[in-house]
Amino acid sequence: MEWLAARTHDGAEPIGWGELRDFTLAGKSLPLKDRVKGIWKPAGFSAALSITTTYRPEGSERPYDDGVYDHDFLLRYKWNGTDPAEATNRALRAAMEQRVPLIWFVGVAKGLFQPHFPVYVVGEEPTAHQFLVSADAAALGGDSPFEEQLRRYADVTAKHRLFQGIFRSQVLRAYSERCAVCNLGHLPLLDAAHIIPDRDEQGIASVVNGMAMCKIHHAAFDSNLLGVRPDLVVQIRADLLHEIDGPMLRYGLQEMHGRPLMSVPRMRSLRPREDLLEKAWERFKAG
Numbered sequence: 078m079e080w081l082a083a084r085t086h087d088g089a090e091p092i093g094w095g096e097l098r099d100f101t102l103a104g105k106s107l108p109l110k111d112r113v114k115g116i117w118k119p120a121g122f123s124a125a126l127s128i129t130t131t132y133r134p135e136g137s138e139r140p141y142d143d144g145v146y147d148h149d150f151l152l153r154y155k156w157n158g159t160d161p162a163e164a165t166n167r168a169l170r171a172a173m174e175q176r177v178p179l180i181w182f183v184g185v186a187k188g189l190f191q192p193h194f195p196v197y198v199v200g201e202e203p204t205a206h207q208f209l210v211s212a213d214a215a216a217l218g219g220d221s222p223f224e225e226q227l228r229r230y231a232d233v234t235a236k237h238r239l240f241q242g243i244f245r246s247q248v249l250r251a252y253s254e255r256c257a258v259c260n261l262g263h264l265p266l267l268d269a270a271h272i273i274p275d276r277d278e279q280g281i282a283s284v285v286n287g288m289a290m291c292k293i294h295h296a297a298f299d300s301n302l303l304g305v306r307p308d309l310v311v312q313i314r315a316d317l318l319h320e321i322d323g324p325m326l327r328y329g330l331q332e333m334h335g336r337p338l339m340s341v342p343r344m345r346s347l348r349p350r351e352d353l354l355e356k357a358w359e360r361f362k363a364g
C-alpha cells in the first residue's frame with residue numbers, strides 16, 4: 078500500500094494493469110490483483126488482498142447503480158457467484174474476520190484502475206450475496222451511539238472522496254486530458270468540472286455531468302463568467318467582452334467567446350448530458 082500510495086499520489090491517479098501484475102515484494106512476484114477474478118488472494122495469504130470492480134463503459138445510467146451506492150453509508154461488494162463457500166468468497170470473509178486492510182481497485186477504463194486503500198470488510202449480507210465495505214477502520218469496532226455517528230460521518234466523507242476520485246479520472250480520460258474550452262493538456266492544471274454542482278441533487282458524479290477544464294476555465298464556469306451552450310459553444314459573460322486588460326482576459330477568455338468546445342469525448346455516451354447542459358446554461362444566463 079505504501080508503494081501504491083507513492084505511485085498513485087495517494088490514490089488520486091489511476092494505475093495500469095501491467096504495473097499491478099509486475100509488482101514485486103522482497104524480490105518475489107506479487108501481483109496486486111487478479112487478471113480476471115474480482116477477489117484476489119495471493120498464494121500463501123490467509124485472506125484476500127484486493128477486490129476489483131470492473132470498468133463498465135457508461136451510457137446515461139448512473140454509475141454504481143449495481144448496489145454499490147446504497148441508501149446507508151457503506152459500500153457493497155458482491156460475492157463471486159451465489160455460493161458462500163466459494164474459495165474467493167471465503168478469502169474475503171477471512172479478511173473481515175482477521176480485520177485486515179484491503180485494496181479496492183475500481184476500473185476507470187480498460188486495464189486502468191483507481192485504487193482505494195485501505196478499505197475494510199465490516200459485514201456481510203448473505204441474502205443479497207454481498208459484503209459491506211468501509212473505507213474507515215473505525216467501522217470495525219465500537220458500538221456506542223457516538224461511535225456509530227462518527228463512523229457514519231467518516232464513511233460519508235470517505236465515500237465522497239472515493240467517488241470524486243473516480244469522477245476525476247473518468248472525466249479527464251474522456252477528454253483525453255485536455256481542457257474542453259482551450260485544449261490545455263497539462264494534468265496538474267486540469268480539473269473535472271461538474272456541469273451541475275455536486276451539492277445539487279442532479280449533480281451526479283458521472284462523466285456525463287462532467288467536463289475537463291483547466292483551473293481558470295473551471296473557476297470561470299463555476300462563477301458564471303463562462304458558459305457552455307447546449308450546442309457546446311462557449312459564451313463569455315457580456316460585460317467581460319468589453320473590458321480591456323492583460324493577455325489572460327484577452328486570450329484566455331474573450332477569444333474563447335463563440336467557439337465550439339475544443340475537446341469533446343469521441344464516444345457520444347461520454348459527452349455531457351443534454352438536460353444537465355440546459356440547466357447549467359439557464360443558470361449562466363440568469364447569472
Ligand SMILES: [Zn+2]
Pocket residue numbers: 256257258259260261290291292293294
Ligand atoms: Zn482551459
